[in-house]
Structure formats: structure tokens, C-alpha cells
Amino acid sequence: MAATSFNMASTIFSTLGRTPVKQRFRNRIVSSVSGQQEAQVEEEKVVKPMTKPRPVEPQINVESKNMGREYGGQWLSSVTRHVRIYAAYIDPETWAFDQTQMDKLTLLLDPTDEFVWTEDTTYKVYSKFQELVDHYEGADLTEYTLRLIGSDVEHYIRKLLYDGEIQYNMNARVLNFSMGKPRVGFNYKGDEPV
Amino acid sequence: MQGRLSAWLVKHGLIHRSLGFDYQGIETLQIKPEDWHSIAVILYIYGYNYLRSQCAYDVAPGGLLASVYHLTRIEYGVDQPEEVCIKVFSPRKNPRIPSVFWVWKGVDFQERESFDMLGISYDNHPRLKRILMPESWIGWPLRKDYIAPNFYEIQDAH
Numbered sequence: 001m002a003a004t005s006f007n008m009a010s011t012i013f014s015t016l017g018r019t020p021v022k023q024r025f026r027n028r029i030v031s032s033v034s035g036q037q038e039a040q041v042e043e044e045k046v047v048k049p050m051t052k053p054r055p056v057e058p059q060i061n062v063e064s065k066n067m068g069r070e071y072g073g074q075w076l077s078s079v080t081r082h083v084r085i086y087a088a089y090i091d092p093e094t095w096a097f098d099q100t101q102m103d104k105l106t107l108l109l110d111p112t113d114e115f116v117w118t119e120d121t122t123y124k125v126y127s128k129f130q131e132l133v134d135h136y137e138g139a140d141l142t143e144y145t146l147r148l149i150g151s152d153v154e155h156y157i158r159k160l161l162y163d164g165e166i167q168y169n170m171n172a173r174v175l176n177f178s179m180g181k182p183r184v185g186f187n188y189k190g191d192e193p194v
Numbered sequence: 195m196q197g198r199l200s201a202w203l204v205k206h207g208l209i210h211r212s213l214g215f216d217y218q219g220i221e222t223l224q225i226k227p228e229d230w231h232s233i234a235v236i237l238y239i240y241g242y243n244y245l246r247s248q249c250a251y252d253v254a255p256g257g258l259l260a261s262v263y264h265l266t267r268i269e270y271g272v273d274q275p276e277e278v279c280i281k282v283f284s285p286r287k288n289p290r291i292p293s294v295f296w297v298w299k300g301v302d303f304q305e306r307e308s309f310d311m312l313g314i315s316y317d318n319h320p321r322l323k324r325i326l327m328p329e330s331w332i333g334w335p336l337r338k339d340y341i342a343p344n345f346y347e348i349q350d351a352h
Contacts, residue, residue: 080346142330147345154346 050124051131056104062091066099075099076143078150081178082115082157084108085150087141102141105133107153112174115157115166124165128156197221199278202240208233213281220264222279230282231292231318234263238297241267242278245298250308255338258283259312261291263301284314286337293319311336 067075075097076087086108089101107129109122132149139145158179160166168177196204199221200212209229213222225233242265250261260283267276284291293316294301305316306325313334316322324331333340 083346140330143328144330144332148343151344151346155344 050127051134053123053126053130056089059089059091062089062094062096062098064096064098067097071099076102076141076146078143078146080150080154081112082110083150083153084111085146085153087146105146110157112172113169114172114174114178115161116169117166121160121166124160125153125157129153197223197278198276199223199240203233206236208236216279220277220279222281224281224283227282227284227291230280231294234292234294234297237265237278237280241269241276244268245294245300246277248294248301248304248308250312250314250336252312252336252338253283256286259286259289259314259337260284261308261314263294289314290317291315292317293322295319310334313337 067073078085084107086097086106087099087102087104088106089098089104090096090106090108091098107126109125110117129149132152136145136149157166161168161179168175168182196212197215200210200223203210203223209226210233211224213224216222244266246264246266248261248263250259253260260281263280263282265278265280269275282291289312291314293305295305295316296318302320303325305319306322308314309316309319309322310324310326311334323329327335333343335342
């Protein structure tokens, strides 16, 4: 993965605070696991159901750290097709993978471009991610916890797909409809087909 | 209905309970967890020098956990070796059973698997840790009250 990502470096954009870029949404959100305002978020939920993502500041001169064999040669991650979560800071331009900053989680959303994303839908996924990260505050930082978060984000993406908010990208390199084949005159809400 | 080994154990005053015979006619005994280590040593000295398999299962929802040992007595020139099946039951809360690793070394990975799947903690096992599931896994997958986490799997793809 590292090699391919590296080549794609010029098309990486960090989403937040930017205008959406049409061709690629290899986006990332970086947010602190130890979010301080959990109680506040709980209160906010009642009025405003969407959690506001709290991305970390973009850093400069990031170097890959602690990736060597002497550190175990591994990293903490949850990788599924559309959601890749790493417990590290990853530089969006150079893909430098700083494992000393394990207090941050980096989300790579849909690296294979299976879906067509808009700024709106990416924001929904990010806020879902932030909500889950806040929810799991205090849990052990293990692969199991990351996988729980990653799976919930995947389920959320599937929900968005079934609700018709995102579509399959017909120009994707691999077109195998991994979240179910598109169907005509069908929706999951139980309404009459249109 | 008492088998040969049961009679021998009774003769030497060792506490056990006979559970009858299985479909192959192999004697089955129940032994308390606190007696199991000493009786295992005695059985090894008696001649059961080979542990054919060790497994574990969940008896009933909310019930006991069982650890099962199939012992065989291997000798030269014997085509029908003596066999016995030992069952050790332990409560679901804090299940502890003495490990027989120091008696039959082959039980090493099998007890680790029982620990991984059912959470039975084997006392005195040298490296009791998960063997099949990732080390950060939570829960004991083969217990009857285990609820699998709703992980997104590749099987979800159609």
C-alpha cells in the first residue's frame, strides 16, 4: 500500500477547510483520540445530531518514525476496503508515517475510489468517525477497538449507499460492487419503488 | 457401571465420579479441578503416558465449562491400548483448571486454544495467551453467551 500511496501523493488532499476536488477524494481526517469534550458532545447531540470533526493542525516536515524493525516493524491499524484507520500521523503530501504520534488517528477514506464522494458526504463520514472516536474515548488503543470503529464507519458508508447519498464510481479501477449490486426500483426504506 | 480405572482409583482412595462409557466403550471420569493435577500425575505414573487430545466445551448457557482429556497408554506390542477420557468441569465465573503441561507436554497449544476459545485459565501453564484470535480480542468466542461483534467483513461483499 505504501508504494502506491506514495505515487498518488500529488492527488492527496486533506479535506477539511478545503474546497472539494473533483477527481480524487483520498481524504484524510486526523483527530485526537483523547478528545476532551466528550460530555459537551453528548449534550450537543440532542440539538445537533452531527458531531463536528476536530482535525489536527497540518504539520510540516513530518518524517517517518518508528517504522523500523527495531520497533517491531508493524503499526496499529484497521484496514477494510473503504476505511483505513492508522494510529499515527500521516502526512497527506509525502505519506510520511509518524508513529510517535499515536495519540492521533488518521482515516483514509475509500482509497480505491469505489464511490463518488462529495464534500457533503465526506463530511458526514468524518463526523461519524469523530463521533465514534469520542464514543470510544478511554478504551484501550488496540486493533480490536480500531476495528470496531472502522466497522461502524463501514456500516455507515453502506447506509449512505442504501439511502442513495453516495453512488458507485463507474470509473473505478475495480468495479465489483462490494456493498451490493445496484438495483433498479428498490430502496431499503420500505417505501414504494419509484 | 464401573470401569477398570475407576475401580483402581477407588482402591487407592482417589476421589472421582464415573460418567459411564462413551460410544466406543471408553471409560469417562469426572474429576474436580482441585484434584486434577495430583490425579494427572498419578495417572501418568499408572501408565497413561500419552495425551491423545485435549479439548474444551461450554456445557450449557450459563452453566459450566468443561475441559476434556483423552489419555492413552502406549506400550510395545499392544494393538488395543487402554484409553480413558477425563472431564474436568469448572464454573463459568473465574474458570481455573490446573494445567497438565508439566505432565504431558503436548497439551501446550491445545490448552492455549481452550483458553483462547473459552477463557478457561490453566494454572501453571508456561505461556497462556491467545493462539488463534488476535491478542487484543475481547471475549471468548466459543462460549454460548458470546455475541460476535458486528465487524465489517469481506463476506459482506456480494
